[in-house]
Amino acid sequence: MGRRILMLLADEYRPDPRVRKEALALVEDGINVTILSWDRGHHHESRSEKEGLKIECVRTGKVYGLLKLGLNYPRFFLKAFGISRRMDFDSVHAHDLDTLLLGVAITRLKGVPLVYDAHEHYAAMVAGDVPPFFARVFDRLEAWALRYVDLLVTANSKIEEYLLPHLRSPRVNSVVVMNCIDYVDQTPTHRDHDGIIVFYSGSLESTRYVEDIALATLDIEDCTFKVAGDGPLRQRIEQLSKTQDRIIFMGYVPHQELLESMIDIDLVACLMDPSNENNKIGTPNKLFESMVLGVPVLVSEGTLSAEIALEEGCGIAINWSEGDFKEAVETIRDSRMRREMGDNGRRAAREKYNWGIMKKRLVDAYRSLSP
Known part of the structure; x- marks a missing residue:
């Protein structure tokens, strides 16, 4: 049986282009990928399969607005943790800080490697939506959790530079995987229009x-x-x-x-x-x-x-x-x-900036990850 990865996503799998591309890249390399996502709006089946990806949905109360998000997040965490205990996998891939702590809990229990995929500078991203105290807490939580990460994936080099000092060792691998798309050799034809x-x-x-x-x-x-x-x-x-x-x-x-x-x-x-x-x-x-x-x-x-x-x-x-x-x-x-x-x-x-290059970086990093 090939390697099995559990991806964690604290949102609906609509899908997010980055999550989809990374998951499909790993599937193409012979890895079985299950995405455990938060069905915030109750729009999806509890279990489904798309493009060779298995998708498991966690439902809480419907989420709309920051208050509902905060109230329902602990339920998502506990339900996702409970579901993961019944699953078999060789590593966990946590997308963004809102699943990193969940990833730490699951991997500590299962004894498998943790991959952290930082799409954003999370604390700075939410700084305009929450009181400064919470942004500082998120920043410190991320720094603490990074000591348990076995592979760091970031959306660009600046995010990587910010997070690297918090890894437990310089020997922990890190790779930049930008949100690029496939390069098409044929130049797109731009149609004429006014203005x-x-x-x-x-x-x-x-x-x-x-x-x-x-x-x-x-x-x-x-x-x-x-x-x-x-x-x-x-x-x-x-x-x-x-x-x-x-x-x-x-x-x-x-x-x-x-x-x-x-x-x-x-x-x-x-x-x-x-x-x-x-x-x-x-x-x-x-x-x-x-x-x-x-x-x-x-x-x-x-x-x-x-x-x-x-x-x-x-x-x-x-x-x-x-x-x-x-x-x-x-x-x-x-x-x-x-x-x-x-x-x-x-x-x-x-x-420089095409998905073929980024996909190879991700796949190579996973191949070097000890199960």
């Missing part, structure tokens, strides 16, 4: 400047803003889209459909408020997806995203202001400049 189309997909929140872009777009001639995703600003963006023809709200769009729709985009907005540490060191999926598709990106100065985009020549970095945004849009109107940035992004994706 400039700016696109944003992700969490609809103020730190991503979504509403700011929408309002600024209204003052720019022949400029349309397309928005996909969900979050606190959803209602506001929906309202604007109903009264303004040049703001198009797409709601939730499946990942593959999203990539197909991006072929017609002129500029992908990857702006994040750099005053938040997680934003400063974060690398949004859309940065790498835009590279493969040959679409220029708009990033925030002072972030890792800007560092990558400027180094590769595939985007424009600004400190948010309506004036700087308008200037970026005018720059993108130049088809030669747009094509040059797109070609630079494609080259970077082919040479």
Whole structure:
């Protein structure tokens, strides 16, 4: 029988693109993967199988809002721990801090290795949603739990640098697996259209400047803003889209459909408020997806995203202001400049930022992990 991995996910498996890609990469290498996920909205069967992955769902009370999340998390922890006791596996792969402590408990009981997959700088990510005391507690809990980790996987080098000092030994392996997509040799065909189309997909929140872009777009001639995703600003963006023809709200769009729709985009907005540490060191999926598709990106100065985009020549970095945004849009109107940035992004994706490279890193790290 091949190796068996239990993946822990404190959210619904919709699926999250990173979780899916990593799980499928391991399955392709002959590993049996079971994903134990939290069915927060009661949308999924208790057991299912998709693409060769076994998915077990944990149900608590329905979760909507931070209060319900906090009240139901202990139930998720205990139920997931109970389910795991009846399962056989050789290692546990914990996605983000909200499953790391669960992973520590399970692996200490079972005597198997623990893999920690840090998608974000977790404490910094939640800092705007919880009192500072809780953010500090999360940071210290993560540092404490890292001493039990046998393989560290991070979404970029900055997150890795932040977490490495807390591992129990320099001999513990660490690998950076970025949220890249497969590189496609054939250059995507961008269809002609009038004006400039700016696109944003992700969490609809103020730190991503979504509403700011929408309002600024209204003052720019022949400029349309397309928005996909969900979050606190959803209602506001929906309202604007109903009264303004040049703001198009797409709601939730499946990942593959999203990539197909991006072929017609002129500029992908990857702006994040750099005053938040997680934003400063974060690398949004859309940065790498835009590279493969040959679409220029708009990033925030002072972030890792800007560092990558400027180094590769595939985007424009600004400190948010309506004036700087308008200037970026005018720059993108130049088809030669747009094509040059797109070609630079494609080259970077082919040479550095593609899933083939990242998949090999992950698989190699797992092969070196002692069962």
